Amino acid sequence: MSADDSFTNKEWQVIGRAIARLRASVMAVVFAMLGGGVLFLATAVLVVNATEGMPVGPTLSLLNNYFPGYSVTWPGAFIGLVYGAIVGGAAGYLLSYVYNLVVETRHPHMKKG
Amino acid sequence: MIVGGGPAGLTAAWDLARAGVAPIVLEKDSYVGGISRTVQYKGYRFDIGGHRFFTKVDQVNDWWMDVLKDEFLLRPRLSRIFYNDVFFDYPLKPVSALRSLGIIEAGLVGMSYLKAQLFPHPEEANLEQWVSNRFGYRLYSIFFKTYTEKVWGMKCTEIGADWAAQRIKNLDLKAAVKSMFISNRGSKKQQITTLIEQFHYPKFGPGQMWEKVRDLLGESGHPVQMGHDAQVIHMDGRRVVAVTAVDRDGNRVRHEGEHFISTMPIRELIQAMDPPPPPEVLAAANSLRYRDFLTVGLVVNKDKLFPDNWIYIHSDKVKVGRIQNFGNWSPFMIPEEGRSCIGLEYFVQEGDELWSAKDEDLIELGKKETDTLGLINAADVVDGVVIRQPKAYPVYDGVYKDSLATLKEYLQSVGNLHCVGRNGLHRYNNQDHSMLTAMYAAENILGKAKHDVWEVNLEEEYHEEKATDAKGATGERLVPQRVTLSPVQVLEDAFAKYDPVALGAAMAVVFGLGLFLATAILVVKGGPHMGTHLSLLNNYIPGYSVTWPGAFVGLILGAVGGFLNGWTMAVAINAVVTIHLSRLLKRLDNPAPYETMDLEV
Numbered sequence: 064m065s066a067d068d069s070f071t072n073k074e075w076q077v078i079g080r081a082i083a084r085l086r087a088s089v090m091a092v093v094f095a096m097l098g099g100g101v102l103f104l105a106t107a108v109l110v111v112n113a114t115e116g117m118p119v120g121p122t123l124s125l126l127n128n129y130f131p132g133y134s135v136t137w138p139g140a141f142i143g144l145v146y147g148a149i150v151g152g153a154a155g156y157l158l159s160y161v162y163n164l165v166v167e168t169r170h171p172h173m174k175k176g
Numbered sequence: 177m178i179v180g181g182g183p184a185g186l187t188a189a190w191d192l193a194r195a196g197v198a199p200i201v202l203e204k205d206s207y208v209g210g211i212s213r214t215v216q217y218k219g220y221r222f223d224i225g226g227h228r229f230f231t232k233v234d235q236v237n238d239w240w241m242d243v244l245k246d247e248f249l250l251r252p253r254l255s256r257i258f259y260n261d262v263f264f265d266y267p268l269k270p271v272s273a274l275r276s277l278g279i280i281e282a283g284l285v286g287m288s289y290l291k292a293q294l295f296p297h298p299e300e301a302n303l304e305q306w307v308s309n310r311f312g313y314r315l316y317s318i319f320f321k322t323y324t325e326k327v328w329g330m331k332c333t334e335i336g337a338d339w340a341a342q343r344i345k346n347l348d349l350k351a352a353v354k355s356m357f358i359s360n361r362g363s364k365k366q367q368i369t370t371l372i373e374q375f376h377y378p379k380f381g382p383g384q385m386w387e388k389v390r391d392l393l394g395e396s397g398h399p400v401q402m403g404h405d406a407q408v409i410h411m412d413g414r415r416v417v418a419v420t421a422v423d424r425d426g427n428r429v430r431h432e433g434e435h436f437i438s439t440m441p442i443r444e445l446i447q448a449m450d451p452p453p454p455p456e457v458l459a460a461a462n463s464l465r466y467r468d469f470l471t472v473g474l475v476v477n478k479d480k481l482f483p484d485n486w487i488y489i490h491s492d493k494v495k496v497g498r499i500q501n502f503g504n505w506s507p508f509m510i511p512e513e514g515r516s517c518i519g520l521e522y523f524v525q526e527g528d529e530l531w532s533a534k535d536e537d538l539i540e541l542g543k544k545e546t547d548t549l550g551l552i553n554a555a556d557v558v559d560g561v562v563i564r565q566p567k568a569y570p571v572y573d574g575v576y577k578d579s580l581a582t583l584k585e586y587l588q589s590v591g592n593l594h595c596v597g598r599n600g601l602h603r604y605n606n607q608d609h610s611m612l613t614a615m616y617a618a619e620n621i622l623g624k625a626k627h628d629v630w631e632v633n634l635e636e637e638y639h640e641e642k643a644t645d646a647k648g649a650t651g652e653r654l655v656p657q658r659v660t661l662s663p664v665q666v667l668e669d670a671f672a673k674y675d676p677v678a679l680g681a682a683m684a685v686v687f688g689l690g691l692f693l694a695t696a697i698l699v700v701k702g703g704p705h706m707g708t709h710l711s712l713l714n715n716y717i718p719g720y721s722v723t724w725p726g727a728f729v730g731l732i733l734g735a736v737g738g739f740l741n742g743w744t745m746a747v748a749i750n751a752v753v754t755i756h757l758s759r760l761l762k763r764l765d766n767p768a769p770y771e772t773m774d775l776e777v
């Protein structure tokens with residue numbers, strides 16, 4: 064089998080020129096998992112490694128400026144999981160939404176999907 | 177010679193007989209009318225799906241009126257959708273639909289519509305994506321999903337978006353709402369819509385039309401040969417010379433003729449040819465597919481069950497797809513007062529579980545399902561009958577077009593063979609177009625014209641669709657195609673490049689906006705040590721601080737940084753994909769030894 068048997072040159076050109084789209088729902092879920100997961104882990108590591116008498120995660124706990132109720136504690140880790148997921152999901156969705164919008168404006172001739 | 181005593185075969189026969197030609201009609205069954213027959217059971221009459229006589233072809237309309245004259249009734253049409261124990265007008269009327277849904281569900285429908293408008297599914301490859309992008313997922317799941325899946329036996333995610341686009345052409349909710357306020361009475365559209373609100377129907381069902389034509393043929397000396405199954409089509413090169421039919425007693429009768437009109441399914445026609453046609457033609461015929469149909473007729477000891485001619489069942493709790501109330505088609509379908517006869521329609525595949533079930537079991541299923549739906553009390557059902565209709569729908573799948581092109585070329589080269597009708601052309605024709613092809617074939621044989629019957633109903637839009645577009649989609653006339661991805665599409669997906677500018681812009685928005693919001697929140701909150709940590713960012717972003725001007729600096733420089741980041745990422749990914757693609761191309765040009773091995777033994 065050779066390349067010519069299966070696809071014409073034109074078809075290869077089409078393949079070569081195809082522009083990827085981002086699936087907003089998939090990106091939202093991936094970013095949500097990342098956001099939630101990272102914040103949960105970051106909090107959990109600090110809680111586990113806490114030393115008696117020392118403040119636990121003073122810098123990370125500043126995040127409660129943005130996420131009311133968040134703290135570097137076990138309950139806080141779970142609250143952070145939720146917040147991280149929400150913010151991550153929104154960022155992922157926004158990212159792919161803007162990306163697809165720009166692709167569609169720049170390549171109006173290309174079909175969807 | 178005419179094979180088939182359905183609408184197409186009988187139309188051709190009657191036109192030829194009236195022109196002085198002696199037609200021989202072979203009909204394998206003991207009744208005429210084919211799919212348009214009316215089945216009689218103890219005096220009760222059941223159609224295969226309820227047949228409206230409805231056409232924009234004057235030639236056909238005149239023909240109908242000429243044959244049945246004042247035996248035609250003009251009937252009002254009422255059809256509704258039954259979903260969650262509630263009826264919805266069909267074709268859909270937005271206000272009544274929303275009223276029937278109830279405030280909460282209507283609100284949810286509205287929200288899901290809004291969501292679809294704001295964040296449509298980026299892809300529109302299948303029916304689900306196409307419809308829910310336009311109407312919202314909730315409305316789609318109520319009015320499209322279940323019924324379409326029942327009719328076609330495929331998931332809506334497997335049905336190509338093209339089908340929806342064709343079927344639901346100009347329908348959008350905005351247009352529907354507008355049409356409620358702006359009257360188009362008197363317009364062509366309105367006239368057609370009126371025709372859809374009422375339709376012609378023979379007193380005793382469509383079968384009456386075809387029984388009448390059978391009798392007319394008999395009286396003129398050309399009786400239809402009932403119970404004659406055409407099994408062999410004798411060929412001599414590119415000519416048909418005779419047809420051998422087997423009658424009910426197993427006798428083989430050979431009929432010679434000058435011209436042959438076939439209304440039998442193309443697949444069977446090709447398979448019956450002796451000697452067989454070229455292998456590619458046989459293969460094309462074998463690839464044609466059909467969808468079958470089964471009606472469970474129930475006699476109910478109660479009249480006035482519901483006012484509809486038919487009801488679409490959108491509940492997924494039951495298998496029945498549509499319910500006909502034949503007394504509302506014509507009161508003459510019922511021999512006794514105080515009773516009803518209804519037809520429960522199941523869309524099936526020949527040989528599947530429902531198709532092969534025992535009649536008694538199917539009748540029990542019908543009773544149970546109508547009871548579950550709350551439409552009929554099972555105790556009121558006094559009798560039942562099962563009617564099976566193989567090959568009710570020719571299927572337009574991913575391969576049918578190519579196969580049909582091969583078949584058409586071959587069949588057209590057989591000079592004295594005329595294929596007409598629905599399955600005879602593998603086209604989704606109603607009676608009118610099935611008949612028109614037969615009329616054209618008769619005219620061709622009589623030397624009056626040179627029609628191309630394959631062109632009938634190809635370009636024309638079925639005006640029922642055109643007219644109802646503004647109100648609702650019927651979802652039942654065209655046949656959907658399975659979504660198939662070509663290898664090019666698959667590779668396009670796999671090797672698609674990221675647009676660096678688009679990824680840059682997207683990252684710019686996320687970074688810029690993120691930094692702006694993070695700063696702004698702290699500024700708004702205020703406090704003595706607010707933002708000491710965040711302001712460390714000015715090590716990387718000159719001029720940045722946790723202040724209002726700083727927030728805007730963050731917005732701009734965050735966006736610039738984001739853009740560069742996204743752009744670089746896209747370029748890097750594209751470089752890797754390109755290297756991978758060119759390696760693959762090289763491998764295809766110089767295949768490794770194992771790839772040339774023939775693994776088929």
Ligand SMILES: Cc1cc2nc3c(=O)[nH]c(=O)nc-3n(C[C@H](O)[C@H](O)[C@H](O)COP(=O)(O)OP(=O)(O)OC[C@H]3O[C@@H](n4cnc5c(N)ncnc54)[C@H](O)[C@@H]3O)c2cc1C
Nearest residue numbers: 180182183184204210211225227228406440597598606607
């Ligand atoms: C559910 C449903 C609803 C419909 N609703 C409507 C409607 O409302 N209005 C409308 O106008 N149309 C409607 N139609 C379409 C209509 O039924 C068809 O267009 C019409 O019956 C086609 O006529 P025909 O003669 O081409 O084929 P058929 O009706 O299929 O008739 C073919 C005949 O050929 C005979 N035959 C086949 N093979 C052989 C053989 N080898 N030897 C001898 N005889 C043979 C068969 O027994 C049959 O009698 C509907 C169809 C379906 C399935």
